[in-house]
Amino acid sequence: MLKTALPVFWIFLVAFGFHSPVLACTGIILKSEDGITVPARTMEFSFDIHSNILVVPPGTKITTLVLDEEREGFTYTAKYGFAGANGLDKPIVFDGVNTAGLYYGAFYFAGHAVFGEVNDQNRDRAVSSEEMGNWILGQFASVDEVIAALDTIEVVGSFVEEIQSVAPFHYALSDASGKSVVVEYTASGLAVHENSVNAVTNTPTYDWHLTNLRNYVGLTPFNKETIEVGSLKITPFGEGTGMIGLPGDMSSPTRFVRAVAFANTSLPSPTVDDAIFKAFHILNVFDIPKGAIRNPAHQNLADYTLWTSAADTGNRVYYYKTYQTQAVESIDVEKAVQGLSGPKVITMESGFQVRDRTADVKSD
Numbered sequence: 001m002l003k004t005a006l007p008v009f010w011i012f013l014v015a016f017g018f019h020s021p022v023l024a025c026t027g028i029i030l031k032s033e034d035g036i037t038v039p040a041r042t043m044e045f046s047f048d049i050h051s052n053i054l055v056v057p058p059g060t061k062i063t064t065l066v067l068d069e070e071r072e073g074f075t076y077t078a079k080y081g082f083a084g085a086n087g088l089d090k091p092i093v094f095d096g097v098n099t100a101g102l103y104y105g106a107f108y109f110a111g112h113a114v115f116g117e118v119n120d121q122n123r124d125r126a127v128s129s130e131e132m133g134n135w136i137l138g139q140f141a142s143v144d145e146v147i148a149a150l151d152t153i154e155v156v157g158s159f160v161e162e163i164q165s166v167a168p169f170h171y172a173l174s175d176a177s178g179k180s181v182v183v184e185y186t187a188s189g190l191a192v193h194e195n196s197v198n199a200v201t202n203t204p205t206y207d208w209h210l211t212n213l214r215n216y217v218g219l220t221p222f223n224k225e226t227i228e229v230g231s232l233k234i235t236p237f238g239e240g241t242g243m244i245g246l247p248g249d250m251s252s253p254t255r256f257v258r259a260v261a262f263a264n265t266s267l268p269s270p271t272v273d274d275a276i277f278k279a280f281h282i283l284n285v286f287d288i289p290k291g292a293i294r295n296p297a298h299q300n301l302a303d304y305t306l307w308t309s310a311a312d313t314g315n316r317v318y319y320y321k322t323y324q325t326q327a328v329e330s331i332d333v334e335k336a337v338q339g340l341s342g343p344k345v346i347t348m349e350s351g352f353q354v355r356d357r358t359a360d361v362k363s364d
Contacts, residue, residue, distance in 0.1 A: 025043055025201065026199075027172050027201070037314070039103045040283055042288075046298065046303050052345050053084070053347075055333075055340065057081045057337040067159065071123050080100050080102075083097070084096015088162050095309055096133060102141055103173065105173075106169040109170040125153050135153070191207075199259035200259075202252040204252075212257070223236060223239060224241040246261055317331065318330065322348055
């Protein structure tokens with residue numbers, strides 16, 4: 001059995017937002033010409049969150065409020081099997097896909113996320129913010145089904161010792177039909193935004209990011225031509241002039257603009273394998289090396305890319321690579337859950353490996 005939570009009084013996370021040890025996750029969506037949607041993302045944190053691959057078969061009993069030491073939530077049975085990356089050695093999926101082709105990803109939303117507080121009146125419908133992945137992937141086959149069910153639960157915050165706060169998430173969802181949304185809980189309540197530009201990052205709210213795109217209406221993948229200013233002919237220095245003005249820092253608004261630019265200018269992918277390949281290449285651009293992002297309040301911590309994932313929603317395959325393991329690995333979710341009597345965790349890291357090709361030079 002997996003234990004998981006939700007509810008009424010809201011918890012505003014502004015104080016935590018300015019001292020958060022992680023703010024840098026980036027997500028994109030690609031679609032192949034054979035009709036398959038591929039959501040992909042990076043996971044950044046300032047310390048190793050000990051992610052592994054959690055595989056949960058259908059029929060698993062899951063109880064909410066697993067991190068709440070004082071209260072137990074409600075128990076439900078997973079209708080669908082699912083697999084993805086967990087964290088902090090907890091039985092909770094932060095990113096994954098289920099056997100119906102529904103993808104879920106939790107993205108940090110510190111400073112804006114507002115959740116309820118669990119009590120005796122709401123604990124029978126409470127799902128904690130960090131446990132939404134289990135509830136969504138275990139219960140639903142489509143984005144529309146999730147949206148219709150959100151009013152039946154109350155999302156609450158449970159204290160997470162490792163970050164000394166509740167988990168301030170918003171949620172990216174995509175399904176096999178191609179529908180994609182971003183779900184946010186703020187002081188204004190629940191908002192479900194259509195992911196109309198194939199990208200998601202962190203704060204501010206999703207609608208703010210869409211408005212900010214108006215500052216970059218001139219971006220194009222096509223190079224600029226020579227222009228005349230008075231009697232002077234001005235020629236470009238070289239390639240890439242269509243993207244002049246594309247911001248290059250690692251803040252959330254900047255990464256959103258860049259994710260939109262790269263996801264929507266990617267060349268067509270004939271097959272889903274091509275789309276998976278391209279998704280990892282695009283997300284290499286967002287790979288954060290240790291030391292580039294630091295918080296003055298936590299000078300011994302530095303955000304870095306722990307892992308990168310992509311999901312084939314058509315064939316129900318979860319792909320990933322990690323900080324240590326740069327080779328892409330995969331889990332066929334439908335095959336993985338077959339015959340499982342209960343949840344299973346497999347190690348995500350395989351270790352850094354280098355293939356020595358020296359001998360090939362001497363071979364005939």
